[in-house]
Amino acid sequence: METGSVTTPFGRRSMTLGMLANQVMAGEIKPDQSVDKWKLFRALCEAKPLLGIGDRALAVLNALLSFYPKNELAEENGLIVFPSNIQLSLRTHGMAEQTVRRHLAALVEAGLLLRKDSPNGKRYVRRDRAGEVNEAFGFSLAPLLARAEEIEQLAAAVMAERLHVQRLRERITLCRRDIAKLIEAAVEEEIPGDWQGLYREFRDLIEGLPRSPTTAQLELLLDELTALRTDILNRLEIRVKSTKQRGNADYIERHIQNSNPDSTSELEPGFETKQGAMAEQDKGREAETLEEGRGEAAQSRQEESRHSGGRNDGGALKSFPLGLVLQACPEVLAYGPGGAIRNWRDLMTAAVAVRSMLGVSPSAYEEAANVMGPENAATVMACILERGGHINSAGGYLRGLTRRSEKGEFAIGPMLMALLRANAPAGRKVG
Numbered sequence: 001m002e003t004g005s006v007t008t009p010f011g012r013r014s015m016t017l018g019m020l021a022n023q024v025m026a027g028e029i030k031p032d033q034s035v036d037k038w039k040l041f042r043a044l045c046e047a048k049p050l051l052g053i054g055d056r057a058l059a060v061l062n063a064l065l066s067f068y069p070k071n072e073l074a075e076e077n078g079l080i081v082f083p084s085n086i087q088l089s090l091r092t093h094g095m096a097e098q099t100v101r102r103h104l105a106a107l108v109e110a111g112l113l114l115r116k117d118s119p120n121g122k123r124y125v126r127r128d129r130a131g132e133v134n135e136a137f138g139f140s141l142a143p144l145l146a147r148a149e150e151i152e153q154l155a156a157a158v159m160a161e162r163l164h165v166q167r168l169r170e171r172i173t174l175c176r177r178d179i180a181k182l183i184e185a186a187v188e189e190e191i192p193g194d195w196q197g198l199y200r201e202f203r204d205l206i207e208g209l210p211r212s213p214t215t216a217q218l219e220l221l222l223d224e225l226t227a228l229r230t231d232i233l234n235r236l237e238i239r240v241k242s243t244k245q246r247g248n249a250d251y252i253e254r255h256i257q258n259s260n261p262d263s264t265s266e267l268e269p270g271f272e273t274k275q276g277a278m279a280e281q282d283k284g285r286e287a288e289t290l291e292e293g294r295g296e297a298a299q300s301r302q303e304e305s306r307h308s309g310g311r312n313d314g315g316a317l318k319s320f321p322l323g324l325v326l327q328a329c330p331e332v333l334a335y336g337p338g339g340a341i342r343n344w345r346d347l348m349t350a351a352v353a354v355r356s357m358l359g360v361s362p363s364a365y366e367e368a369a370n371v372m373g374p375e376n377a378a379t380v381m382a383c384i385l386e387r388g389g390h391i392n393s394a395g396g397y398l399r400g401l402t403r404r405s406e407k408g409e410f411a412i413g414p415m416l417m418a419l420l421r422a423n424a425p426a427g428r429k430v431g
Helices: 017-026 037-051 055-066 085-091 097-109 142-146 148-188 195-207 215-258 280-306 322-328 330-335 344-358 362-372 374-386 394-406 412-430
Strands: 034-036 072-074 114-116 124-127 133-140
Touching: 034 037, 034 142, 037 055, 037 072, 037 142, 037 148, 055 085, 055 097, 072 142, 085 097, 142 148, 148 195, 148 215, 195 215, 322 330, 322 344, 322 374, 322 412, 330 344, 330 374, 344 362, 344 374, 362 374, 362 394, 374 394, 374 412
Parallel strands: none
Antiparallel strands: 034 072, 114 133, 124 133
């Protein structure tokens, strides 16, 4: 049995308790124990940080394994390999012999090899008359076989740690992206707050990370970035909720005011009157506006089945009264300046915010404005917002409407009337 006795190193190399422990461990290999040498070598490559060996030492070990005649490391096949340093140099693509000797010593020190030195320190084999190996002197691979299970466990631990670090880095990247974009949105929307201070805090966290951070440092950074992102989200959510509440309150107040049966401006929520009686001329103009809105609404309902309503004699889309648009699309009110829409300019401003929120590209909205007109494009965006739950791609939907409008196949009237009927019960409850 090759590992049945203790051997000491040749020449000036000294014997250590570590070498003795490795020889004792190698002597405890079970008779039927075996392992695929290349599978074990791949596990060694994974576990090298925990075993204290480098790439070049693994290259030498790979060369040694290539001299082992079988794929399965097993005691019955013998565990001694005896190539010369010259042969090892060739198998390691020309590595210097002095370097080969240094890495062989590192593998022995790491407990992955055992020296079985001959009386003169040379590596050779004695064979019997049948050609079978009788005794061999060289390097024993017995420690690899004895530690196979340990090496595989170390490799699994290294791979798990690598996966953990990879996921940490992915989550840190997502946090960094979220924080940067949320702060940018807050600054662009002119939301009150110390956004510059939060950005400096964010940059300090990122720049404080070392070039090669440990797992603990990555975990700490992720916790700090997550807390910062949560703080920013809370501030923005409070702002969004207050804006929506203010917008809905303004809309309800205007709706109640416009529900006055004596008022003739129910289609213009932003209409304001001076104290005292209104001039007869203003009343006449307001009544004409009301009648025009009602007439256009009736005309749109009549033409809804023909899909060509809401166009003038020249084929261009007609603009509907602003009040009618807001009654049909109350959701857009929250996106107006200060949570209110008082004129067409406010609606077009709100439409830009809605476009960004729904992910509609600037080019798609600009094309719609060129084809339909700015007021009609803003009206369509308000309608798309109102029907957001039924539209998968707002950008694609808008481009489709633009193409239909170019061909004269689209009219805004039927869309507005459908939304007006859908919101009518809510309007009656508010009134």
